[in-house]
Amino acid sequence: MSRLDRSLIAGAPAFAGLSPEALDDILSRAQIMRLPKGETAFRQGEPADRFFLLLHGRLRVTRINAEGAQILVRFIAPNDMFGVAMAIGAVTYPGTATAAVDSLALSWPNAAWTNLIAAYPSLAVKAMQSLGARLQDTQDRVLDLATHNVEQRIAGAVLKLARQAGRKTEEGVLIDIPLSRQDLAEMTGATLHTVSRTLSAWEAKGLVDCGRRRVVVRDEQGLTAIAKHAE
Amino acid sequence: MSRLDRSLIAGAPAFAGLSPEALDDILSRAQIMRLPKGETAFRQGEPADRFFLLLHGRLRVTRINAEGAQILVRFIAPNDMFGVAMAIGAVTYPGTATAAVDSLALSWPNAAWTNLIAAYPSLAVKAMQSLGARLQDTQDRVLDLATHNVEQRIAGAVLKLARQAGRKTEEGVLIDIPLSRQDLAEMTGATLHTVSRTLSAWEAKGLVDCGRRRVVVRDEQGLTAIAKHAE
DNA sequence: CCGCGACTTTGCTGAGGGGCAAACAAGCGG
DNA sequence: CCGCTTGTTTGCCCCTCAGCAAAGTCGCGG
The missing domain is CATH 1.10.10.10 (Winged helix-like DNA-binding domain superfamily/Winged helix DNA-binding domain)
Known part of the structure; x- marks a missing residue:
């Protein structure tokens, strides 16, 4: 298996400020995956066993309710982390992530999350901030829909x-x-x-x-x- | 100044599983405040310098946009933490928290957040989970409004x-x-x-x-x- | 190069629900 | 106990927008 270069993740805000050794350590547990247009990284309701970082491309995240009505939650851009269900205590993915164009992503098993945030606490802080930003965004969307x-x-x-x-x-x-x-x-x-x-x-x-x-x-x-x- | 009893915060999920000493430590940095009905803990747009735990009562959180349209974001129940703007990297409060009934809350200066999560990492995990739950809730609300x-x-x-x-x-x-x-x-x-x-x-x-x-x-x-x- | 599926456009209709206006309770403070 | 403020009810009108239907178009795969 060829090694992954640390430049792959150096641009991700989640890993900003970490040492080259840390990046290598993080990368060593990652798996790289191709997501051709139309393919899904995960589907709503599946057991959430991995989390991801988008390297290239765009993903579309959708969410569907019991009646079959669907909304488009967000687009994922390169360097975004996604599918961090474990961090928020979810056992299944709350939405479906589909490649809108041919894409490339890294993924880690859930078990790595606990280790990584223990070793690199800044990662937890960053994750919380990005979660917070998404919460603000979503609340703005509610306001928008309502008014x-x-x-x-x-x-x-x-x-x-x-x-x-x-x-x-x-x-x-x-x-x-x-x-x-x-x-x-x-x-x-x-x-x-x-x-x-x-x-x-x-x-x-x-x-x-x-x-x-x-x-x-x-x-x-x-x-x-x-x-x-x-x- | 009278000491606060640790039973005050023992019921809060955020502090579940911590030792009595830890609870005392956390409490020692807290300030208690009365919030008579109608009073606000903080207002949208104010610099966010403290975070809170509701002990008793109910708060109503509202958010208003540039045009003056307002939504009710959520009700805060006893044992909920709120106003954790610092954790999500916000410099101002994104909403206004008003007492819906006579209420009682604890508050900590923002500086305590960093210390607390360093000393008690489980706090960060809990905070992330509750943030995640709120994100899910809010996305459900978007789905509801849209469909x-x-x-x-x-x-x-x-x-x-x-x-x-x-x-x-x-x-x-x-x-x-x-x-x-x-x-x-x-x-x-x-x-x-x-x-x-x-x-x-x-x-x-x-x-x-x-x-x-x-x-x-x-x-x-x-x-x-x-x-x-x-x- | 053709056919089919996916995507888009457009017309028509009707109902959900917002805006406006005004009357009506129900507490609260004096 | 009265008057006033705050919250609630209801009627009427009209506009936005969803629902239904059907006719294009674009582009891919064979």
Whole structure:
């Protein structure tokens, strides 16, 4: 088995500030895995036996309820840790993580978690902070759902994605993840029909430019205005 | 200054399993505070310099956005820790905690957090788990908002409150917190008008019995049916 | 190069529920 | 015990948006 180079994880905030030896130690317990587009790292309800770090690509995390309704919880970006169910005391994964594009991840067995945070306490602090940030985000989303209408919510979601996964092009900011109308609907609590209608209207006004699973933001200002205060 | 007795915090899950000496040590750095009904432990946006443990009473945590829209984030029960902004790397409190009834809390300066988790690592683990549970809860709430209609959401909220703060009476399960229509509206993303109409309809059907800031669940089964599947 | 499946668009309809307005309790302080 | 503040109820209107239906399109796999 070829050794993994420590540069793989040096960029992850969770491991920031650790010594090269520590990184090597951490890496020595990791397993690398390829996740071709469409494949899942784990599924909701499965026993949570490993945790992960995304090296490359993007994952989509979804959550489904008893009635079969689904939401898109978040996109995972490179250097994000995910599936840390053990840390939060969950025995099963609370969602499903699917590769939105061909991706590459490291994974560790759950048993490594306890050892690692004992050896590197900063890891626990970082994990808690990222959990806290996600809690804030999720609470903001509740506030958004409770107080904004659909058009405002879609605008907010698109702007957020543009910030998280935007790539500048000559036409505007391209959201660099395959993003269907259905995805946007599951992010905003709308139907794909309404999302489609809304994007069409925006396209007519020159705010965005979109195609099959593709959205380009042309007028960030305009969208921000809609997100804040639908006139 | 009178010493605080360790029995005060022995019941808190965060401190479960610690030795009496540890509890005394932790208590020695704490300050006790009375929170008469209506008073706040902290307000959203204030610099977060202390964290808390509720000893007695109930607190209501609210969060408000730039436009002035407000949601009720959660109720804090005795033995819950709250305001642990430092642990999650927040410099200001992300919400406002107000006493819903006369309450009693302990508080520690932020500086104590680092010392405490270093001395008692189980505290960090517990904190992470409770944070994880809250994240799960909040994500469920997003799913709820995105996929259920208002009546289902109100039913869900009432049932949850009955479980968290219910007290059996001869008429049914009384929710033992002053709970206005407005509160329920802020929990479910509805208007107080709609909440009022819904409760009136339920009262007519004998599902609940309610008055000023008071709700009694008479037919838990019936409410559960509504929450799951509005016919 | 064709066919099929996945994704998107658009029209129509109706109901859920928000906004507004006003009347109505129920405590609380004086 | 009265008046006022705070919380609640209810009616009416109208708009947003989901539901249903059906017709495109794009692109991949054979």
